[in-house]
Amino acid sequence: MSRIARALLWIIATICVAFIAFAIWVRLAPDDAADWREDPAAITASGALNEYVVRPEADGADAVSPVYDEPPESLIARFRDMALAEPRVGLLDESGGILTLVQRSMLMGFPDYISVRAVSVDGGAALYIHSRSRYGKSDWGVNEARISAWLGNL
DSSP states (O other): OOHHHHHHHHHHHHHHHHHHHHHHHHHHSOOOHHHHOOOGGGOOOOOOBTEEEEESSSTTOSEEOOOBSSOHHHHHHHHHHHHHTSTTEEEEEEETTEEEEEEEOTTTOOEEEEEEEEEEETTEEEEEEEEEESSSSBOTTHHHHHHHHHHHHO
C-alpha cells in the first residue's frame, strides 16, 4: 500500500473515531436541571435560529399562546402529561411552577430543552414556553415544529 493510501486511511479512521466520540458525548452528556431550568416568562424571542418562544402576549414572542378555559395548574398538568407521552421526552425538573423537559433527537440524541410556565390570563390560562437546542446555531425549525404540534395537541 502506498504512503498516500496509508495516510488517507489514517485520516479517514481519525475522522471516524472523532465522530463516534462526539456521538457518545452527545448521548451521555449530563442534563443538569440547574443548568437548563429557567423561567420562560423572563425570556423574549432573540431571533436565534435554535430556539422558539411562546408568550401570552405578542411582544417578545415568536408565537402567541392560545388561552385555555381552565386554571393554570390544570393546564400545566395537561401539558406535562401530553409532552411526556411523546417519544424521547424526559422530565428534568418541576418546581416553582416551572416545568423543564428535555427531548432528544432520534438519530444522534441531540438534546433540546423546553421550559414551560402556565399563568392566569383573562378567560383562563396561557403558557410561556422557551424551547431551545443545546448544540448548534440552527435547529432547522425543530423547536418551532415541536411546540406548534404540542400546542395543537392540547
